Amino acid sequence: MYVPTKCSLARPRIPDRSRILSKASRVIVTRAETLKPLPPTDDLVFGRHSTDHMMVASFHPKTGWSAPEIKPYGPLSLDPACSCFQYCTSVFEGMKAFAGPDGKPRLFRPNRNMERMTRSAARVALPAFNSDALLELIRLLVMIDSRWVPQAPGCSLYIRPTLIGTRPSLGVAPSDEAMLYVILSPTGPYFRTGSKPVRLLAVGEQVRSWPGGTAGYKLGINYPACFSPQREAAKKGYQQVLWLLGDGTGDSMGMKVTEAGSMNFFVVVKREDEEGVDVITPPLDGTILPGVTRESCITLLRSHSPVSPLHSLDPHTAIRVFETPFTLGDMYKWSSEDRLLEAFGAGTAAVISGVGVVGLDGHPDIEIPEYEGALGPVGKALYDRITDIQEGKVEFGDWSYPCA
Amino acid sequence: MYVPTKCSLARPRIPDRSRILSKASRVIVTRAETLKPLPPTDDLVFGRHSTDHMMVASFHPKTGWSAPEIKPYGPLSLDPACSCFQYCTSVFEGMKAFAGPDGKPRLFRPNRNMERMTRSAARVALPAFNSDALLELIRLLVMIDSRWVPQAPGCSLYIRPTLIGTRPSLGVAPSDEAMLYVILSPTGPYFRTGSKPVRLLAVGEQVRSWPGGTAGYKLGINYPACFSPQREAAKKGYQQVLWLLGDGTGDSMGMKVTEAGSMNFFVVVKREDEEGVDVITPPLDGTILPGVTRESCITLLRSHSPVSPLHSLDPHTAIRVFETPFTLGDMYKWSSEDRLLEAFGAGTAAVISGVGVVGLDGHPDIEIPEYEGALGPVGKALYDRITDIQEGKVEFGDWSYPCA
Numbered sequence: 041m042y043v044p045t046k047c048s049l050a051r052p053r054i055p056d057r058s059r060i061l062s063k064a065s066r067v068i069v070t071r072a073e074t075l076k077p078l079p080p081t082d083d084l085v086f087g088r089h090s091t092d093h094m095m096v097a098s099f100h101p102k103t104g105w106s107a108p109e110i111k112p113y114g115p116l117s118l119d120p121a122c123s124c125f126q127y128c129t130s131v132f133e134g135m136k137a138f139a140g141p142d143g144k145p146r147l148f149r150p151n152r153n154m155e156r157m158t159r160s161a162a163r164v165a166l167p168a169f170n171s172d173a174l175l176e177l178i179r180l181l182v183m184i185d186s187r188w189v190p191q192a193p194g195c196s197l198y199i200r201p202t203l204i205g206t207r208p209s210l211g212v213a214p215s216d217e218a219m220l221y222v223i224l225s226p227t228g229p230y231f232r233t234g235s236k237p238v239r240l241l242a243v244g245e246q247v248r249s250w251p252g253g254t255a256g257y258k259l260g261i262n263y264p265a266c267f268s269p270q271r272e273a274a275k276k277g278y279q280q281v282l283w284l285l286g287d288g289t290g291d292s293m294g295m296k297v298t299e300a301g302s303m304n305f306f307v308v309v310k311r312e313d314e315e316g317v318d319v320i321t322p323p324l325d326g327t328i329l330p331g332v333t334r335e336s337c338i339t340l341l342r343s344h345s346p347v348s349p350l351h352s353l354d355p356h357t358a359i360r361v362f363e364t365p366f367t368l369g370d371m372y373k374w375s376s377e378d379r380l381l382e383a384f385g386a387g388t389a390a391v392i393s394g395v396g397v398v399g400l401d402g403h404p405d406i407e408i409p410e411y412e413g414a415l416g417p418v419g420k421a422l423y424d425r426i427t428d429i430q431e432g433k434v435e436f437g438d439w440s441y442p443c444a
Numbered sequence: 445m446y447v448p449t450k451c452s453l454a455r456p457r458i459p460d461r462s463r464i465l466s467k468a469s470r471v472i473v474t475r476a477e478t479l480k481p482l483p484p485t486d487d488l489v490f491g492r493h494s495t496d497h498m499m500v501a502s503f504h505p506k507t508g509w510s511a512p513e514i515k516p517y518g519p520l521s522l523d524p525a526c527s528c529f530q531y532c533t534s535v536f537e538g539m540k541a542f543a544g545p546d547g548k549p550r551l552f553r554p555n556r557n558m559e560r561m562t563r564s565a566a567r568v569a570l571p572a573f574n575s576d577a578l579l580e581l582i583r584l585l586v587m588i589d590s591r592w593v594p595q596a597p598g599c600s601l602y603i604r605p606t607l608i609g610t611r612p613s614l615g616v617a618p619s620d621e622a623m624l625y626v627i628l629s630p631t632g633p634y635f636r637t638g639s640k641p642v643r644l645l646a647v648g649e650q651v652r653s654w655p656g657g658t659a660g661y662k663l664g665i666n667y668p669a670c671f672s673p674q675r676e677a678a679k680k681g682y683q684q685v686l687w688l689l690g691d692g693t694g695d696s697m698g699m700k701v702t703e704a705g706s707m708n709f710f711v712v713v714k715r716e717d718e719e720g721v722d723v724i725t726p727p728l729d730g731t732i733l734p735g736v737t738r739e740s741c742i743t744l745l746r747s748h749s750p751v752s753p754l755h756s757l758d759p760h761t762a763i764r765v766f767e768t769p770f771t772l773g774d775m776y777k778w779s780s781e782d783r784l785l786e787a788f789g790a791g792t793a794a795v796i797s798g799v800g801v802v803g804l805d806g807h808p809d810i811e812i813p814e815y816e817g818a819l820g821p822v823g824k825a826l827y828d829r830i831t832d833i834q835e836g837k838v839e840f841g842d843w844s845y846p847c848a
Binding site: 085088090116121125127129162200204209210211212214221225247250251261263264265267302 | 489520521616625655675
């Protein structure tokens with residue numbers, strides 16, 4: 041038996057027909073009678089465990105958003121003709137809650153995720169929602185499940201807001217019905233003792249994204265075309281794919297580099313003319329995700345100076361940051377000149393993930409210098425500083441956001 | 445109360461661990477106790493009504509495919525972390541059952557759909573299945589729901605086989621769990637009295653498909669990026685989008701034409717040098733769906749001769765068929781020379797859908813000649829012949845396939 045409780049967020053209720061998930065909606069909280077045992081920290085594989093509760097709200101064109109519910113985690117019951125099954129109307133976000141120095145949960149730049157989710161929903165013509173209200177519901181859900189926020193360093197509670205189209209009809213049309221839900225999953229440190237840099241296989245025959253496509257949005261549709269090439273890469277001894285953008289027929293060397301697996305991609309290149317390094321990442325031209333970790337890296341790197349936010353780097357290291365296209369051929373050239381110092385992926389799940397090798401069928405591997413702990417000095421400085429901010433050990437503007 | 449029945453398909457059972465949906469699996473049939481009233485023929489809007497039963501089978505990596513079940517139509521219960529919600533692992537097919545002259549249901553070239561579904565599942569790394577077994581299950585389901593096959597001319601029972609990934613984990617990885625299901629929906633004639641040719645708006649800023657992408661497969665992910673441009677087109681007075689393939693930045697006139705809405709696209713162009721017409725459609729280069737109706741049109745057109753399969757066309761009409769790229773600029777040129785005689789979409793839902801206008805922002809509309817009943821002579825001959833074959837009035841090779 042569940043114990044239903046009614047609690048109301050701060051502001052007065054707005055009618056459900058408002059066509060937005062009202063910030064002020066009354067949330068119905070039904071607590072799970074029996075709580076699950078917490079998994080041991082060593083068992084916190086990404087995305088495997090669910091917590092005790094979830095948040096769910098539904099949209100119908102005639103009645104608008106339902107009152108959101110926080111209730112025991114459990115299955116969704118949906119008509120098999122629903123838009124999300126047939127026409128993949130699905131938007132999601134990836135965020136994390138971290139235990140602060142006081143043990144209380146805090147979020148990292150959640151407004152960036154809310155803004156992106158709003159844009160993503162519009163791109164696939166799903167109903168609009170009030171992202172401030174969603175963020176309040178996320179905070180409430182995290183507080184209700186706060187015992188699931190791991191206290192161990194490098195661990196966090198992963199947060200997955202999801203919006204799916206639920207129009208139960210096979211007609212090829214926008215989904216005017218939707219379900220918005222949030223689920224949580226405790227996750228361990230991405231880097232464990234003895235972690236190694238990843239090996240990437242560059243792929244240009246299958247294409248993940250293109251100009252005018254949807255890669256600039258966080259949509260479920262950007263992922264499934266990657267699974268089969270990723271499997272092929274694994275068979276060849278590479279963990280992930282480095283996605284190239286060409287026309288599917290041309291020379292791989294001239295193709296632009298876009299993303300690594302499902303992370304944004306950075307290279308650190310020694311300057312030709314003078315001391316210092318250039319950190320280069322592809323631009324936001326619609327063919328890559330505007331990642332929150334990517335943006336955070338760029339901001340921290342651009343702030344690097346003798347009064348440095350990247351404390352583990354020599355404050356006098358001269359760093360220039362470029363958001364500019366580069367090709368696989370450029371990477372081969374930099375490597376042959378011994379100027380390719382580091383390569384890493386950046387994303388919410390791993391924060392920063394060091395790359396050791398980039399391969400291409402029929403060509404020798406690009407070998408990137410090896411570093412203790414799998415990250416070079418720039419990647420390590422970014423990882424340390426971002427996780428310090430996430431865990432509330434260091435303040436940086438409004439990036440860290442207490443849940444309560 | 446439901447009445448469960450066990451019935452076995454012809455051949456002996458193969459163990460469930462075979463990793464394919466066994467052709468010989470025992471199917472468990474549970475009939476609905478109460479049957480729904482049949483909707484009136486005039487109310488048969490595409491995809492709106494579901495029939496009494498559905499087919500469902502599940503795949504788990506440890507146990508393989510479950511015994512398939514035919515049971516009352518009803519909701520699916522799925523973990524909110526399932527791959528299909530998060531990473532859009534979704535494959536489907538569109539087929540139809542038609543009442544033959546004897547009143548019994550028949551399918552149209554179902555093997556083409558089964559082959560394509562097999563290829564599509566592999567592209568998104570979903571578990572393989574035995575497509576012969578799936579086709580037998582579809583036949584059985586259609587026979588069980590045969591009272592839903594409309595007898596009125598131009599009506600049919602739409603069949604939607606669907607394969608979704610059900611791995612309940614947020615890790616970005618192929619779904620090693622899956623659900624295969626088939627649902628049915630009675631559908632009226634696409635063309636009703638007074639039907640008009642559609643108005644298309646050419647769009648090159650948002651791009652539906654790209655070489656090396658997934659448009660050559662029948663995947664749910666190919667659809668949701670189209671909804672928002674389609675809405676914009678509707679606001680401007682166009683019913684569907686004519687999708688162009690460019691680099692998202694260039695001149696629309698030089699962009700290739702790919703699909704119209706979710707149909708393959710054909711133009712009929714008067715020859716410059718001599719009598720006769722060229723029927724031109726984009727080639728199967730991975731940027732368009734290899735449609736069954738498209739292929740059927742090409743086959744019928746190529747067979748056109750004094751011993752004609754296109755009975756309503758003058759048998760001496762000289763028709764050449766080209767699967768070759770053409771641009772929006774080509775269409776403007778043909779139109780200005782009064783050589784653009786017809787344009788139409790081809791697909792399972794509408795069979796052949798006449799196009800009256802192609803517009804482009806900032807340019808005058810291309811006006812295509814008007815014809816009685818919205819189809820020109822080539823489109824009409826194809827529509828008539830294909831529907832005659834579908835309804836069993838004319839035999840053409842093995843295209844028509846009795847269900848029982």
